[in-house]
Amino acid sequence: MPAEALKCKECDERYPLDARFVCDRCFGPLEVLYDLSGLDPAETRRRIQAGPPSIWRYADFLPFERSPRTALAAGVTPLVRADRLAERLGVREVWVKNDAANPTHSFKDRVVTIALAKARELGYEVVACASTGNLANAVAAHAAAAGFESYVFIPADLEEQKVLATGVYGTHLVAVDGSYDDVNRLCTQLAGERESWAFVNVNLRPYYAEGSKTLGFEIAEQLGFQLPDRVVAPIASGSLFTRIARGFQEWLDVGLLDGELPAMNGAQADGCSPVAEAFEAGRDVCRPVRFPATIAKSLAIGDPADGPYAVELARRSGGRIDSVTDEEIRDGIRLLAETAGIFTETAGGVTTAVLRKLAERGELDPSERVVLTITGEGLKTLDAVRGTFEVHAVEPDVESFERALGAPAVA
Numbered sequence: 001m002p003a004e005a006l007k008c009k010e011c012d013e014r015y016p017l018d019a020r021f022v023c024d025r026c027f028g029p030l031e032v033l034y035d036l037s038g039l040d041p042a043e044t045r046r047r048i049q050a051g052p053p054s055i056w057r058y059a060d061f062l063p064f065e066r067s068p069r070t071a072l073a074a075g076v077t078p079l080v081r082a083d084r085l086a087e088r089l090g091v092r093e094v095w096v097k098n099d100a101a102n103p104t105h106s107f108k109d110r111v112v113t114i115a116l117a118k119a120r121e122l123g124y125e126v127v128a129c130a131s132t133g134n135l136a137n138a139v140a141a142h143a144a145a146a147g148f149e150s151y152v153f154i155p156a157d158l159e160e161q162k163v164l165a166t167g168v169y170g171t172h173l174v175a176v177d178g179s180y181d182d183v184n185r186l187c188t189q190l191a192g193e194r195e196s197w198a199f200v201n202v203n204l205r206p207y208y209a210e211g212s213k214t215l216g217f218e219i220a221e222q223l224g225f226q227l228p229d230r231v232v233a234p235i236a237s238g239s240l241f242t243r244i245a246r247g248f249q250e251w252l253d254v255g256l257l258d259g260e261l262p263a264m265n266g267a268q269a270d271g272c273s274p275v276a277e278a279f280e281a282g283r284d285v286c287r288p289v290r291f292p293a294t295i296a297k298s299l300a301i302g303d304p305a306d307g308p309y310a311v312e313l314a315r316r317s318g319g320r321i322d323s324v325t326d327e328e329i330r331d332g333i334r335l336l337a338e339t340a341g342i343f344t345e346t347a348g349g350v351t352t353a354v355l356r357k358l359a360e361r362g363e364l365d366p367s368e369r370v371v372l373t374i375t376g377e378g379l380k381t382l383d384a385v386r387g388t389f390e391v392h393a394v395e396p397d398v399e400s401f402e403r404a405l406g407a408p409a410v411a
């Protein structure tokens, strides 16, 4: 197994591969350290292509001795070329990575697959999470399929569709009277008290984050082991955004890919945009947003753990981090639906709206190949499109229909 240890991102201190997430020396975040130097590119590519149709095809880059057997298969979601969207935006090639096609309809199935496999390996029987919605769906479902008891903590004002799509799996669903950051603080305290619980995004966070890398692997594999010129991706904690690039980088290092990192464009909502603000102001640190107010609830993290790393990545790769209004988010959802036939949740409205903004500002080269990451399903945030189109009410007769929608032109 190429995974060697957990390593502090700030001071490089090493730790064993167990359940921990902060450095004892400097309180920096921990990540999985690999030694990929033994991987032969041709042989690795062959193993990937012969692997299962799930994220386990990338087992060489995941922190397990052997690919665990998991009940729900995450990953290998469609990457579709969206020519009508590209034409509307005035660029040559736009590809939509539709991660709503995962088992619980968001990219969170990737991170939960890895975290629960690690929870099992470490001997846990109870799993838990602090969620902005989609993580709750994924933890409840994967725990049910794998036979873990689960506790799922959500902000009380979550979209009803996400609450219903979580409770159905028979989890202990806990609605906390507060923001996501309050939920996360509560879970961090509980993780200290209940040592027999695996919190997927607290004490198992370094493994959880590894799941997001697979989105980068898949984009590159589906483009024929090539990199796009630009990736537009949403930012909540910044974990997904930074790990997509980590996936590309690992494959560049191993020799599976040539070239350089794509420009990484991050997308946030105006009502909670601490990372976009830090980027704009040229700061490294993100000023926490106390009271997030946006329809993009899955991105409403006021104090993003990976925010500074996201800012640094956007700068280093020649990208940017932008934010959009709720109105632009609604328009983004409609634009993607009307041009690509893909109905995304508010987070996808954020990324689509940011891509449109880049196009309108003339920041896209007409010859570039752009990947737009769609991380969640529109049916989970139905209120966002309520009232954005007309429904024609008619009586069940032809005259009534023609009165409402017009008679055919007479020759």
Ligand SMILES: *Cc1c(COP(=O)(O)O)cnc(C)c1O
Binding pocket: 106, 107, 108, 133, 134, 135, 234, 235, 236, 237, 238, 239, 240, 241, 298, 299, 345, 347, 348, 375, 376
């Ligand atoms: C969780 C989530 C994200 C991004 O999460 P990070 O915390 O930045 O990794 C993006 N889109 C959707 C739909 C999500 O649920």
Ligand SMILES: [Zn+2]
Binding pocket: 008, 009, 010, 011, 012, 013, 023, 024, 025, 026, 027, 028
């Ligand atoms: Zn440290």
